[in-house]
Amino acid sequence: MSPLPSFETTTSAPAGAEATGRLVGTGPVALGREGGVSEELARRRGFCATVGERLVLADGERSEILLGAGDPGRFGTFEARRAAAVFARALAGESECVLDLRGVPAPPARDLVQAVVEGVAGASYRFEHYRSARREEPSRRVHVLVDEADLAGAEEGLARGLAVAEAVTFARDVSNRAPGDLTPTDLAEAARHLAASGGVRIEVFDEERIAAERLGGLLGVARGSAEPPRLVKMTYEPDDGVALRGADGRVPTVALVGKGITFDSGGLSLKPPTSMIGMKHDMSGAAAVLATAAACRALGVGVRVVAIAPVTENMPGGRAIKPGDVLTIRNGKTIEVLNTDAEGRLVLSDGLVLATEEEPDAIVDVATLTGACVVALGGEVAGVMGNDSVVLGALEEAARRAGEPVWRLPLPSSYRRHLDSDIADLKNVGKEREAGALVAGLVLEEFVAGRPWAHLDIAGPAHVDEARYELQKGATAFGVRTLLEFVGSFEPGGAAGPRSADHLGVG
Numbered sequence: 001m002s003p004l005p006s007f008e009t010t011t012s013a014p015a016g017a018e019a020t021g022r023l024v025g026t027g028p029v030a031l032g033r034e035g036g037v038s039e040e041l042a043r044r045r046g047f048c049a050t051v052g053e054r055l056v057l058a059d060g061e062r063s064e065i066l067l068g069a070g071d072p073g074r075f076g077t078f079e080a081r082r083a084a085a086v087f088a089r090a091l092a093g094e095s096e097c098v099l100d101l102r103g104v105p106a107p108p109a110r111d112l113v114q115a116v117v118e119g120v121a122g123a124s125y126r127f128e129h130y131r132s133a134r135r136e137e138p139s140r141r142v143h144v145l146v147d148e149a150d151l152a153g154a155e156e157g158l159a160r161g162l163a164v165a166e167a168v169t170f171a172r173d174v175s176n177r178a179p180g181d182l183t184p185t186d187l188a189e190a191a192r193h194l195a196a197s198g199g200v201r202i203e204v205f206d207e208e209r210i211a212a213e214r215l216g217g218l219l220g221v222a223r224g225s226a227e228p229p230r231l232v233k234m235t236y237e238p239d240d241g242v243a244l245r246g247a248d249g250r251v252p253t254v255a256l257v258g259k260g261i262t263f264d265s266g267g268l269s270l271k272p273p274t275s276m277i278g279m280k281h282d283m284s285g286a287a288a289v290l291a292t293a294a295a296c297r298a299l300g301v302g303v304r305v306v307a308i309a310p311v312t313e314n315m316p317g318g319r320a321i322k323p324g325d326v327l328t329i330r331n332g333k334t335i336e337v338l339n340t341d342a343e344g345r346l347v348l349s350d351g352l353v354l355a356t357e358e359e360p361d362a363i364v365d366v367a368t369l370t371g372a373c374v375v376a377l378g379g380e381v382a383g384v385m386g387n388d389s390v391v392l393g394a395l396e397e398a399a400r401r402a403g404e405p406v407w408r409l410p411l412p413s414s415y416r417r418h419l420d421s422d423i424a425d426l427k428n429v430g431k432e433r434e435a436g437a438l439v440a441g442l443v444l445e446e447f448v449a450g451r452p453w454a455h456l457d458i459a460g461p462a463h464v465d466e467a468r469y470e471l472q473k474g475a476t477a478f479g480v481r482t483l484l485e486f487v488g489s490f491e492p493g494g495a496a497g498p499r500s501a502d503h504l505g506v507g
């Protein structure tokens with residue numbers, strides 16, 4: 001909602017700078033240019049230069065902000081993003097600021113500046129949409145100071161960082177909106193605006209079309225709501241100049257599927273009041289995949305990206321599905337719904353079937369899917385599961401570069417029996433309190449038709465209850481940076497790998 005700070009790269013500090021940030025490494029080696037008197041002073045004041053630490057030295061007119069960069073030998077984009085976020089938080093009312101990155105030997109200027117822009121923009125984010133008296137902040141200008149030889153790389157990094165920051169801002173904004181103000185219709189409308197600015201095609205299925213397409217999972221979940229569902233499909237086609245081609249001459253396709261529950265009350269299997277708080281964020285997966293597709297052009301992504309978001313409320317209205325009802329997913333498989341609060345897998349099943357029809361080289365779904373994943377990994381780490389170790393490895397590597405922590409969980413085939421239904425092909429829940437995140441993953445696997453697929457359960461990190469580093473309280477847009485790294489580095493025609501955790505003997 002708040003405009004991003006404006007950034008520019010430069011090789012000389014502007015005269016009127018009110019605040020200057022400088023990276024300082026631990027140990028005897030300064031990270032950037034040789035430390036001046038201030039660095040001596042800082043050490044005396046107990047500044048140790050660990051990542052996240054800062055020291056503001058002000059003389060009334062200007063301030064110098066020392067930013068801990070940690071061990072210079074281990075300094076990378078993760079540390080840079082965090083130090084930059086700390087810089088943004090340390091600023092008071094200054095409008096002209098400098099971030100001095102001269103002399104930083106690694107990472108390369110492009111990656112360094114991209115991470116710094118992500119960090120500053122992320123920490124500067126405000127959601128003031130519903131405040132009657134908006135806190136007006138001065139428009140801030142950040143001059144990113146680099147060495148002459150790094151200028152071209154820095155400019156590219158700046159453009160990339162801005163594209164990522166815009167995608168993150170979109171995803172946070174829609175996820176932070178009140179559920180009554182972001183119905184499925186509203187989310188589809190926001191996606192239309194986004195698509196127009198990103199130069200991507202968009203198609204929105206209304207209720208009638210959803211029925212005609214036999215999206216029985218999405219229709220079923222939507223029955224309890226007064227708001228009609230939507231299915232949003234956004235397609236990015238690379239320009240000829242950037243398009244990668246596989247061995248067969250085809251441009252590869254990555255399909256992204258995102259869970260879009262604009263409010264999850266649980267349906268007739270109603271959640272208790274406190275568990276319902278935060279359930280406006282249950283569309284964060286949809287927000288992430290749409291934001292990703294729309295940022296691909298600015299980032300020059302070389303593969304086709306199709307983002308699919310089934311969007312509905314999950315409500316307990318008079319026409320709601322009931323525990324015991326059976327839904328037929330688009331591929332003809334039937335699911336007995338024994339708990340209407342396990343609705344994400346129902347709408348994602350239809351989304352995944354649509355994704356397979358794009359004949360993609362890889363499918364990645366992103367969903368605030370299970371409380372069990374939050375129990376296992378907490379609020380900072382997403383769970384990742386899948387049927388192909390190559391795609392899983394690529395997604396983990398993308399997440400590492402993006403600085404979004406993920407941890408792989410198994411999909412033991414032997415747990416498939418937990419989903420055996422007395423009357424349908426499967427049921428939507430497994431055993432009480434047993435492997436909830438994995439069993440949810442096993443439901444999804446039924447709908448990917450054996451295509452290489454990975455599933456990201458972001459129930460924990462989709463929103464945070466306190467600000468930290470580049471994250472503000474509320475929606476985080478977790479997954480956007482990882483997905484952008486993933487589609488940006490996707491290699492066509494890689495060999496398929498084994499299923500996740502086959503080596504456990506239960507795979």
Ligand code: BES
Nearest residue numbers: 339341342343368369370371372429459
């Ligand atoms: N949206 C929730 C998952 C969730 C829980 C996200 C907590 C963020 C925080 C999902 O639709 C859900 O309700 N899952 C159930 C599944 C259960 C009924 C098998 C859950 O995790 O309790």
Ligand code: MN
Nearest residue numbers: 264341342343
């Ligand atoms: Mn639910």
Ligand code: ZN
Nearest residue numbers: 261264282344
């Ligand atoms: Zn849900």
